[in-house]
Amino acid sequence: MSVKENSIVRDLSLAPEGHLKIDWVQAHMPVLNRIREQFEREQPFKGLKVAISLHLEAKTAYLAKVIKAGGAEVAITGSNPLSTQDDVCAALVEDGITVFAKYNPDPVEYKELMVKALETGPDLIIDDGGDLVTILHSERPDLLSKVRGGAEETTTGILRLKAMEKEGELKFPVVAVNDAFCKYLFDNRYGTGQSVWDGINRTTNLVVAGKTVVVVGYGWCGKGVAMRAKGLGANVIVTEIDAIKAVEAYMDGFAVMPMLEAAKQGDFFVTVTGNRDVIRGEHYEVMKDGAILSNAGHFDVEVNKPELDALSTGKRTVRRNIEEYQLKDGRSIYLLAEGRLVNLAAGDGHPAEIMDMTFALQAMSLKYVNEQYESIGSKVLNVPYELDEQVARYKLESLGTGIDQLSEEQRSYLDSWTEH
Ligand SMILES: NC(=O)c1ccc[n+]([C@@H]2O[C@H](COP(=O)([O-])OP(=O)(O)OC[C@H]3O[C@@H](n4cnc5c(N)ncnc54)[C@H](O)[C@@H]3O)[C@@H](O)[C@H]2O)c1
Numbered sequence: 001m002s003v004k005e006n007s008i009v010r011d012l013s014l015a016p017e018g019h020l021k022i023d024w025v026q027a028h029m030p031v032l033n034r035i036r037e038q039f040e041r042e043q044p045f046k047g048l049k050v051a052i053s054l055h056l057e058a059k060t061a062y063l064a065k066v067i068k069a070g071g072a073e074v075a076i077t078g079s080n081p082l083s084t085q086d087d088v089c090a091a092l093v094e095d096g097i098t099v100f101a102k103y104n105p106d107p108v109e110y111k112e113l114m115v116k117a118l119e120t121g122p123d124l125i126i127d128d129g130g131d132l133v134t135i136l137h138s139e140r141p142d143l144l145s146k147v148r149g150g151a152e153e154t155t156t157g158i159l160r161l162k163a164m165e166k167e168g169e170l171k172f173p174v175v176a177v178n179d180a181f182c183k184y185l186f187d188n189r190y191g192t193g194q195s196v197w198d199g200i201n202r203t204t205n206l207v208v209a210g211k212t213v214v215v216v217g218y219g220w221c222g223k224g225v226a227m228r229a230k231g232l233g234a235n236v237i238v239t240e241i242d243a244i245k246a247v248e249a250y251m252d253g254f255a256v257m258p259m260l261e262a263a264k265q266g267d268f269f270v271t272v273t274g275n276r277d278v279i280r281g282e283h284y285e286v287m288k289d290g291a292i293l294s295n296a297g298h299f300d301v302e303v304n305k306p307e308l309d310a311l312s313t314g315k316r317t318v319r320r321n322i323e324e325y326q327l328k329d330g331r332s333i334y335l336l337a338e339g340r341l342v343n344l345a346a347g348d349g350h351p352a353e354i355m356d357m358t359f360a361l362q363a364m365s366l367k368y369v370n371e372q373y374e375s376i377g378s379k380v381l382n383v384p385y386e387l388d389e390q391v392a393r394y395k396l397e398s399l400g401t402g403i404d405q406l407s408e409e410q411r412s413y414l415d416s417w418t419e420h
Contacts, residue, residue: 008116010102010103011086014091015093015094018085018089022061022088025352030356030394031398032062032359036069047071049124050366051076055341057085060088061091061092063363075098075120076098077101079131080344081103081104081110082104083340100114115135119140127150129156130160130161148370149173150173151175152175152380153358155220155274156298161174161176165379173376181388189227190354192220193225193227194228194351195343196225199346200346203342204322208229210235211235212234213235213237214263218245218246222273260282267292271295271303274298275302278302284307292334292336293334294335295341300340305338308325308335312326312327321337368387
């Protein structure tokens with residue numbers, strides 16, 4: 001069957017718009033462009049099949065094209081029902097990539113599309129959040145033996161993979177791309193920081209200055225979300241469960257308090273913990289009328305929706321991606337993008353220049369795991385430091401800037417314990 005016959009997308013006639021989106025991001029991804037040129041020459045994936053599950057928008061589409069340029073046959077599916085863009089999917093099919101993805105499929109179809117990507121029989125996998133790898137191990141172990149290895153995009157996926165590894169369930173090596181410096185320092189912090197506010201602003205069209213923003217979780221993403229909220233003129237409150245992160249937030253100039261206190265004060269809430277039920281019934285009880293809730297963590301479990309439903313007499317969509325919950329006591333609470341990642345479900349995700357570094361790491365990690373999988377064994381491994389550093393160097397070069405070199409005297413001074 002041809003790529004076109006095999007693919008499952010919403011509407012192939014949307015391709016022209018998708019091509020424009022992909023061309024735009026490609027023009028802003030110089031590091032990945034450089035890797036594409038290397039891959040075209042070296043063909044590291046020649047004869048191999050790669051299955052990808054990522055938020056299926058333009059930057060991801062370009063990564064898929066880069067992997068294909070390296071010789072692979074690529075099949076791609078989404079990693080969240082609301083982050084897939086149908087025009088991008090259509091364009092990818094025209095570019096010879098098998099696509100199994102639609103915007104907002106029902107939960108059954110969403111999973112079926114993932115399984116279809118696995119049924120192409122991949123040698124290598126790129127995953128985001130761990131769903132593809134989990135389905136493979138738990139429901140389609142018949143497809144496991146061919147898989148050489150994979151690369152995982154996000155914090156939540158790595159936590160799941162490490163749990164699998166600990167229980168001896170993981171059957172191939174997976175590179176923890178999220179944990180590379182060139183990923184979390186920029187993607188989680190600056191990417192999430194900017195794109196979350198882009199998503200909230202374009203969805204609500206409300207002012208942030210002067211309002212109180214509650215950021216739940218002060219990890220790498222939370223730091224970015226809080227920093228950019230401050231830049232927009234908000235009063236920022238941080239809630240945490242980790243004492244060290246809480247002190248860090250305090251020293252960064254933010255108010256720190258338990259969620260039950262913060263719940264009374266917030267106008268906007270952004271959850272970004274990777275944990276479940278961080279905003280729940282007891283918090284809804286004390287929130288202000290008109291409070292706006294959103295989530296930027298990987299799964300839509302951070303804002304407890306069943307408990308919000310239980311407190312409500314009804315709900316209605318008041319704008320695209322804004323659900324108003326009408327509470328029994330007359331207050332309204334608004335939830336953005338059904339509590340799914342607000343920057344991707346109600347926006348275009350991270351800026352292209354950020355994903356340039358993240359996806360360069362993905363591409364290089366996939367090449368690395370393909371070359372080394374036999375010696376690595378079934379475990380979660382870090383991106384080798386040399387690859388991380390190479391991405392930073394390519395980035396600096398693309399910015400037209402350089403850094404200094406250690407002199408021999410400086411190197412020997414740093415290496416010595418007697419010279420001081
Ligand atoms: N939206 C995006 O584009 C995007 C990008 C990268 C990562 N993510 C996802 O965002 C989530 C967070 O990622 P991260 O890299 O910041 O992780 P992280 O581990 O650096 O930070 C999470 C923080 O949440 C805190 N936390 C946990 N439970 C809490 C609770 N009940 N209340 C308050 N704080 C709590 C932890 O102590 C930690 O400091 C993950 O699910 C990750 O997969 C989303």
